[in-house]
Amino acid sequence: MSEQSKFDIVIVGGGSAGIATAASLLKRQYWLNIAIIEPKDEHFYQPGWTMVGGGIFSSEETIRPEASVMPDDVTWIKDAVATFDPDNNNTTLERGDTISYNHMVVAPGLKLNFDAVEGLEDAIGKNGVTSNYVRESAPYTWQCVQNFKGGKAIFTQPPLPFKCAGAPQKAMYLSCNEWEKKGILKDADVEFCNAGPALFGVAEYILPLMEFVVRYGANLSFGKNLIKVDGENQVATFAVTDADGNVTNVEEKFDILHVCPPQCSLDFVKNSPLAAETGFMAVDINTLQSTKYENIFGAGDIVATLNAKTAAAARKQAVVVAENLLAHKDGKDLPSLYEGYGSCPLTVTKDRIILAEFGYGGKIMPTFPKWVNNTLKATKFAWVLKADVLPWVYWNCMLKGREWFAGSAKKDAGHH
Numbered sequence: 001m002s003e004q005s006k007f008d009i010v011i012v013g014g015g016s017a018g019i020a021t022a023a024s025l026l027k028r029q030y031w032l033n034i035a036i037i038e039p040k041d042e043h044f045y046q047p048g049w050t051m052v053g054g055g056i057f058s059s060e061e062t063i064r065p066e067a068s069v070m071p072d073d074v075t076w077i078k079d080a081v082a083t084f085d086p087d088n089n090n091t092t093l094e095r096g097d098t099i100s101y102n103h104m105v106v107a108p109g110l111k112l113n114f115d116a117v118e119g120l121e122d123a124i125g126k127n128g129v130t131s132n133y134v135r136e137s138a139p140y141t142w143q144c145v146q147n148f149k150g151g152k153a154i155f156t157q158p159p160l161p162f163k164c165a166g167a168p169q170k171a172m173y174l175s176c177n178e179w180e181k182k183g184i185l186k187d188a189d190v191e192f193c194n195a196g197p198a199l200f201g202v203a204e205y206i207l208p209l210m211e212f213v214v215r216y217g218a219n220l221s222f223g224k225n226l227i228k229v230d231g232e233n234q235v236a237t238f239a240v241t242d243a244d245g246n247v248t249n250v251e252e253k254f255d256i257l258h259v260c261p262p263q264c265s266l267d268f269v270k271n272s273p274l275a276a277e278t279g280f281m282a283v284d285i286n287t288l289q290s291t292k293y294e295n296i297f298g299a300g301d302i303v304a305t306l307n308a309k310t311a312a313a314a315r316k317q318a319v320v321v322a323e324n325l326l327a328h329k330d331g332k333d334l335p336s337l338y339e340g341y342g343s344c345p346l347t348v349t350k351d352r353i354i355l356a357e358f359g360y361g362g363k364i365m366p367t368f369p370k371w372v373n374n375t376l377k378a379t380k381f382a383w384v385l386k387a388d389v390l391p392w393v394y395w396n397c398m399l400k401g402r403e404w405f406a407g408s409a410k411k412d413a414g415h416h
């Protein structure tokens, strides 16, 4: 590690939000002395994992060396943060060093909470149990889909919060589309087991999505939460809540079980002074400034905001954090506002996508005018965007400070 232990800005996490924020900061003030604390050697383009599970991308396409995405002028501290000491502007690393900062950006993502489902962690990757949320297992989803000869296929969705609100159902649509093409969909008993009460959080999208639920003959179950997986015997146990709030446990046999694991805050954030009651990081939902420490900002999946936790959200948040942090450094008012934008490209077939784009309160926020792409329809345009354009935009724009599709609202523009 570098000799240095004090920086203008320390960024915790070199994932989507951390790297994008560093790039946006350096674009504005290239001379900043920034450190990124990131323990992993690899950087993942997680939005690609749905496509890996659908046999469209290879796993390799979604991974690059972390060193290749680090901006040239930052110090990479290859370690994990263990604790925050925001009263003294310090963080402590797992191996014990202390790193100090004037400003900090917290962007370590979230935790897949395998402990919440008995047996899940060990079960994934064999016996038809899979998850696109786990990098090693996304290619196994595609294997399972190809090997399926009919039978019971279960797709689960946990209680909120979890990243990419649409990914659990995307896995189902892409699998069903493949079985439809092969003529075996009629032999499939497909069930979407959703712990929540609705197919999608923004009501306008439910009808367009239902068209595909009906086309594929999938059964929707609500209030049905996966609590246990017995991979060897291919049995899943669900806690089912009825209309009166009574909970009963139900066991179901499966041939394929695609799981979206429950998700929560990371322990070192949850147990820190930065946490909100939920364990996620408490921030002003528009400025993304910590509600507890003025010189700390948050971005990405870790913030306790009600947007869809997506890379698309991080793309907008990075710009807001860069602009607000630099204003704070110069003693100015925070100029930029995040309006909750997030995007969920719902892969309903292997050549069409419903590009859900929405902000706080479920407000629909389409990037494109309706004549280019109708956000409420499954379009080929959105498929090309997801399959060909967005990965390129991610690696070459978002992570490099080229802020395409990422403009933020300004306080004096009357948005607040």
Ligand SMILES: Cc1cc2nc3c(=O)[nH]c(=O)nc-3n(C[C@H](O)[C@H](O)[C@H](O)COP(=O)(O)OP(=O)(O)OC[C@H]3O[C@@H](n4cnc5c(N)ncnc54)[C@H](O)[C@@H]3O)c2cc1C
Residues within 6 Å of the ligand: 012, 013, 014, 015, 016, 017, 018, 037, 038, 039, 040, 045, 046, 047, 048, 049, 050, 079, 080, 081, 082, 107, 108, 109, 110, 132, 133, 134, 163, 164, 167, 266, 268, 299, 300, 301, 302, 309, 310, 311, 312, 313, 314, 343, 344, 345
């Ligand atoms: C299956 C799937 C499908 C998805 N589909 C889409 C989609 O279609 N569109 C979309 O926009 N988004 C999608 N997403 C969501 C998107 O990938 C995330 O919202 C995004 O990556 C969040 O960025 P982040 O930087 O907050 O977290 P991450 O990108 O996960 O990065 C967090 C980083 O912090 C590091 N870290 C963790 N702990 C520490 C620590 N203690 N100290 C230092 N560093 C630490 C991690 O190693 C990691 O590199 C999908 C995600 C999944 C899993």
